[in-house]
Amino acid sequence: MKLKLNINNKFYNTNIDGDESLLDILRKIGFKSVKKGCDTGTCGVCSVLIDGKPTLSCQFLAARAKDVKITTVEGLGKQADEIVDLIVSEGADQCGYCGPSLVLTTYAMKKELKNPTVEKINHYLTGNLCRCSGYEGQLRGIKKYMGVK
Amino acid sequence: MRFDKFVQPKNLKTALEILKKDPKSVILGGTTFLRISDKNYSTGIDLSALGLKYIKEVGDQIEIGAYTSLRTLETDPIINKYFGKLVPKSLENLIGVQFRNNATIGGAIFGRLGFTEIITALLVLDCELEFEENGLVPFSEFISNWKIKRDILKKIIIKKNKGKCSYKMMRNSSSDFTILSVAVSNFDKIRIAVGTRPAIATLSIKAAQLINSDKNKIEEAANLIAEEFKFGKDLRAEGKYRKMIAPVLVKRALQEVLK
Structure with a gap:
C-alpha cells in the first residue's frame, strides 16, 4: 500500500506492507538514527516522537502513521545538540547506539514533566536501555538539561 | 504477528462484520505484539481513527x-x-x-x-x-x-465509588513484568484481587468474606490468600515464592485501606 509520511516536517512517499513496523520503514527511507535493537519493544533504541510523544517505532504500524507527525533526532536540530553537548561534557557517550532515542526521549520529557526531580527523570527514562555507560554520566548531563540538581 | 491485509473500516458496524465474516481476522490494539507473536492473520482491522481515544x-x-x-x-x-x-x-x-x-x-x-x-x-x-x-x-x-x-x-x-484502594506488586526489576500483583478496595465492602500468579487476576472469595465479617482479621485474611489461590511458576518466579509473597502484599494493602 502507498503511504505518505510526515517526517521532521517533510513529506515522504513510500510503499509498505500492512504489517510493517514504522521502524523498518524509517530505516528504509534513510533515517538510520532510528536504531533496530531488540525489535520486541524492550530496549527503547527505536524510539521516535509521534505527535511529540516518545513511542517505540518497532511496535508502531507504519500503516497507522499516515496522519501523524513523526520526529526523529535529525528533526530536533539544535535542540538535540544542546542535549548531546551536555551528555558528552559528562563523558557519558560511549558506543552511541542508544544516543538518538535517549536524546528524543529527554526532549519529550522536558516538555512533559512539570516539576522534574531525579526520581521522575529516572522513571521517565526507564525504557531507554544503555549497555555500556552505566547511566550515571548520561544522567548528570540530563539533569543539567532538566535544571535539576 | 503477520497479516496479509490492513483495513481501516469507517465505522464499528463494518469492523464487526469483517471480524465475524473472517475467522482469521484480528482487531489491532496497540500492536505491542507486532514482533513478539508469530501468529498469522488474514486481515488486521485498525480502529484507531474511530474516535475511541478518550x-x-x-x-x-x-x-x-x-x-x-x-x-x-x-x-x-x-x-x-x-x-x-x-x-x-x-x-x-x-x-x-x-x-x-x-x-x-x-x-x-x-x-x-x-x-x-x-x-x-x-x-x-x-x-x-x-x-x-x-x-x-x-x-x-x-x-x-x-x-x-x-x-x-x-x-x-x-x-466513581468513594472509598480507599491500594495496589501492591512485586517485580524482579523496575520495568519488568510483575511476579505478583494485588489490588484491594474498600467501598461498600472489601474486595481483594490477586494477579500474575502467573495466571490472570482473580477476585478472592474466602479471604474477602473473612475480612468483611471482621475488619480486625487482617493477618488471618492475608494468610488465607495463600491457601485460596493456586500459585504457579514461570521464568520470573517459583510458585512457592509467589505463595509466600502473596499474604505479605495482601496484608499491606488491607492495612492501607482499613487505616
Whole structure:
C-alpha cells in the first residue's frame, strides 16, 4: 500500500506492507538514527516522537502513521545538540547506539514533566536501555538539561 | 504477528462484520505484539481513527475509550483523582513511557493475559465493558470466562465509588513484568484481587468474606490468600515464592485501606 509520511516536517512517499513496523520503514527511507535493537519493544533504541510523544517505532504500524507527525533526532536540530553537548561534557557517550532515542526521549520529557526531580527523570527514562555507560554520566548531563540538581 | 491485509473500516458496524465474516481476522490494539507473536492473520482491522481515544466523566462514572493509551490513562487528571491513584499505580512500571504511549487499554484487557496489572486493579472497582455486539458486560465476568472472543471492545466504564484502594506488586526489576500483583478496595465492602500468579487476576472469595465479617482479621485474611489461590511458576518466579509473597502484599494493602 502507498503511504505518505510526515517526517521532521517533510513529506515522504513510500510503499509498505500492512504489517510493517514504522521502524523498518524509517530505516528504509534513510533515517538510520532510528536504531533496530531488540525489535520486541524492550530496549527503547527505536524510539521516535509521534505527535511529540516518545513511542517505540518497532511496535508502531507504519500503516497507522499516515496522519501523524513523526520526529526523529535529525528533526530536533539544535535542540538535540544542546542535549548531546551536555551528555558528552559528562563523558557519558560511549558506543552511541542508544544516543538518538535517549536524546528524543529527554526532549519529550522536558516538555512533559512539570516539576522534574531525579526520581521522575529516572522513571521517565526507564525504557531507554544503555549497555555500556552505566547511566550515571548520561544522567548528570540530563539533569543539567532538566535544571535539576 | 503477520497479516496479509490492513483495513481501516469507517465505522464499528463494518469492523464487526469483517471480524465475524473472517475467522482469521484480528482487531489491532496497540500492536505491542507486532514482533513478539508469530501468529498469522488474514486481515488486521485498525480502529484507531474511530474516535475511541478518550477519558471522560459522565455522571457518576468514568468512561474510557478502548484505544486510549496506557500512558494517557496513567497521567490523566480524572483517572488520578479517583481510587487513590490505583489505576496509574498499576500502569506506571510497565516497560517504559515509549511502550505505554503505544499500548492501548482495550488491547491490555481483551488479551486477558496473566501479567496484565491493570486487570488486577480494575477487578476491585465497579467496572463494566461495552462491546459492539454483546453490549454491557461486567468486567469480572469478561475476565473469568472466555465466552466473548469475536467482538469489539468499545469502552470501559468505571463507577466513581468513594472509598480507599491500594495496589501492591512485586517485580524482579523496575520495568519488568510483575511476579505478583494485588489490588484491594474498600467501598461498600472489601474486595481483594490477586494477579500474575502467573495466571490472570482473580477476585478472592474466602479471604474477602473473612475480612468483611471482621475488619480486625487482617493477618488471618492475608494468610488465607495463600491457601485460596493456586500459585504457579514461570521464568520470573517459583510458585512457592509467589505463595509466600502473596499474604505479605495482601496484608499491606488491607492495612492501607482499613487505616
